[in-house]
Amino acid sequence: MPTRARRLVSVLSSFQAFRHGRLVVALAGCFATASAGAQSPALSAQTQQYVTYAQPLLAITHVRVIDGTGAPARDDQTVLLRDGLIAAVGKRVDVPREATVIDGSGHTLIPGLVGMHDHMFYPAPKVNPEAKEAIYPEQASSFPKLYLAGGVTTIRTTGSTEPYTDLELKKAIDAGKIPGPKMHTTGPYLEGKGSFTPQMHELTDAADAAGTVNYWIGEGATSFKAYMHITRAELSAAIAAAHAKHIKVTGHLCTIGFREAAELGIDDLEHGLPVDTEFVPGKQPDVCPDTKQAVAGLASMSVDDPRIQQLIKYLVAKHVAVTSTLPVFETFVPGRAPVDPRVLDAMLPETRTEYLKSREHVAGLADSPWPKVFKLEEDFEHAFVQQGGTLLAGLDPTGYGGVIAGYGDQHEVELLVEAGFTPLQAIRIATLNGARFMGEERAIGSIEPGKAADLVLLDGNPAQDIKDIEKVALVFKDGVGYDPAKLVKAANGTVGLR
Numbered sequence: 001m002p003t004r005a006r007r008l009v010s011v012l013s014s015f016q017a018f019r020h021g022r023l024v025v026a027l028a029g030c031f032a033t034a035s036a037g038a039q040s041p042a043l044s045a046q047t048q049q050y051v052t053y054a055q056p057l058l059a060i061t062h063v064r065v066i067d068g069t070g071a072p073a074r075d076d077q078t079v080l081l082r083d084g085l086i087a088a089v090g091k092r093v094d095v096p097r098e099a100t101v102i103d104g105s106g107h108t109l110i111p112g113l114v115g116m117h118d119h120m121f122y123p124a125p126k127v128n129p130e131a132k133e134a135i136y137p138e139q140a141s142s143f144p145k146l147y148l149a150g151g152v153t154t155i156r157t158t159g160s161t162e163p164y165t166d167l168e169l170k171k172a173i174d175a176g177k178i179p180g181p182k183m184h185t186t187g188p189y190l191e192g193k194g195s196f197t198p199q200m201h202e203l204t205d206a207a208d209a210a211g212t213v214n215y216w217i218g219e220g221a222t223s224f225k226a227y228m229h230i231t232r233a234e235l236s237a238a239i240a241a242a243h244a245k246h247i248k249v250t251g252h253l254c255t256i257g258f259r260e261a262a263e264l265g266i267d268d269l270e271h272g273l274p275v276d277t278e279f280v281p282g283k284q285p286d287v288c289p290d291t292k293q294a295v296a297g298l299a300s301m302s303v304d305d306p307r308i309q310q311l312i313k314y315l316v317a318k319h320v321a322v323t324s325t326l327p328v329f330e331t332f333v334p335g336r337a338p339v340d341p342r343v344l345d346a347m348l349p350e351t352r353t354e355y356l357k358s359r360e361h362v363a364g365l366a367d368s369p370w371p372k373v374f375k376l377e378e379d380f381e382h383a384f385v386q387q388g389g390t391l392l393a394g395l396d397p398t399g400y401g402g403v404i405a406g407y408g409d410q411h412e413v414e415l416l417v418e419a420g421f422t423p424l425q426a427i428r429i430a431t432l433n434g435a436r437f438m439g440e441e442r443a444i445g446s447i448e449p450g451k452a453a454d455l456v457l458l459d460g461n462p463a464q465d466i467k468d469i470e471k472v473a474l475v476f477k478d479g480v481g482y483d484p485a486k487l488v489k490a491a492n493g494t495v496g497l498r
Contacts, residue, residue: 053481063104112153114434117394144180150406187221351496
């Protein structure tokens with residue numbers, strides 16, 4: 001086995017290769033089954049234990065509303081929820097006598113977050129990628145609870161190491177058997193020869209790529225993610241097969257640069273510049289260069305570099321989205337990522353110990369390129385949006401384990417504000433942008449009458465202090481109000497195991 005330092009370098013390289021608000025509420029009556037038309041099933045006893053409100057008619061009064069469209073916050077609003085849908089929003093809303101009323105004074109209502117790089121897996125401690133021992137077990141118990149507790153009501157899994165597990169989790173959540181977000185399930189990674197984990201199938205050729213896509217569409221996958229060692233022929237075949245069924249393809253690439261992928265018709269690119277290898281001198285077609293060299297080269301660039309500006313213009317012209325995953329990159333910057341007690345509490349003790357050791361090692365790295373590269377990525381994302389690009393938001397719970405479901409999604413919004421976006425813009429990126437990209441904007445992504453009542457009630461005002469996005473008092477999914485504290489308590493101490 002390599003030393004801990006060597007393991008950490010391997011994990012960093014393989015990434016390139018891969019309290020709460022105190023709202024006082026009254027529980028009115030016994031749990032009733034909320035129904036968004038015919039969409040919401042009866043909730044199991046297992047799910048009901050996390051529910052505070054399940055009445056079919058709810059009114060949240062005297063609440064500040066940030067609707068997710070980027071419009072200014074509106075104070076002293078009433079939001080009426082009926083049968084799982086938003087029935088009315090405004091200062092003067094007639095509240096039926098039979099409605100259960102929630103006093104939202106001092107609180108802010110935002111749309112449920114739409115996580116666009118939100119895996120259901122997480123790195124096992126003490127992995128050794130060099131020996132193909134990098135394993136990413138499914139967090140089928142803890143992550144659904146933590147996503148929902150963090151205000152994430154919809155996710156795209158954006159690559160799966162256990163696709164059947166993801167599909168079965170979706171079924172269980174949709175049936176009301178367990179609590180969790182609405183899931184858009186991405187198929188297994190479309191990876192070429194050179195995978196660093198045995199959990200990924202290595203494509204053999206273009207026919208295999210197309211066949212894999214078609215098979216998993218039949219199983220229920222609603223998107224696909226190309227990975228680091230896929231060839232141009234394989235990616236082209238995968239995109240053609242997916243697009244034939246009106247399904248989108250994204251990618252965390254290495255053998256293929258961003259411009260090449262855009263030319264092939266990819267719909268979305270994950271992570272941004274730190275995984276774009278097109279600027280590596282001598283880059284060979286269909287060959288993944290040294291990822292450490294690629295990151296080091298970016299450290300000497302600025303967002304004003306003509307090559308980056310040309311890339312932005314090309315991606316915008318091709319209507320290719322970019323998914324921001326700033327939280328996982330932040331963990332590579334020495335001494336930068338905050339030590340969040342909530343994150344530590346979520347971890348299995350062995351996972352926590354390994355994470356803190358790795359974090360300490362990163363903090364001591366001299367001459368790391370990551371401080372400059374992280375700032376470059378923030379600047380790139382801001383410039384990309386300013387020039388008309390579509391930016392999506394996710395957390396990516398990989399790296400060496402410092403990014404946890406739900407909490408990482410909140411921190412992503414905070415980092416978008418650090419990158420230069422206003423809080424209202426950052427919330428829109430993390431809600432409505434994702435809904436639109438997935439074609440779900442008529443149902444989710446903003447607070448508007450007729451849409452699903454997927455809402456987050458925050459104790460505070462994130463328009464003034466974006467850190468208030470962490471103060472989740474209640475989370476509504478299809479009009480059912482979940483208690484985040486109960487969800488967190490059930491998940492704590494298990495991340496890294498289940």
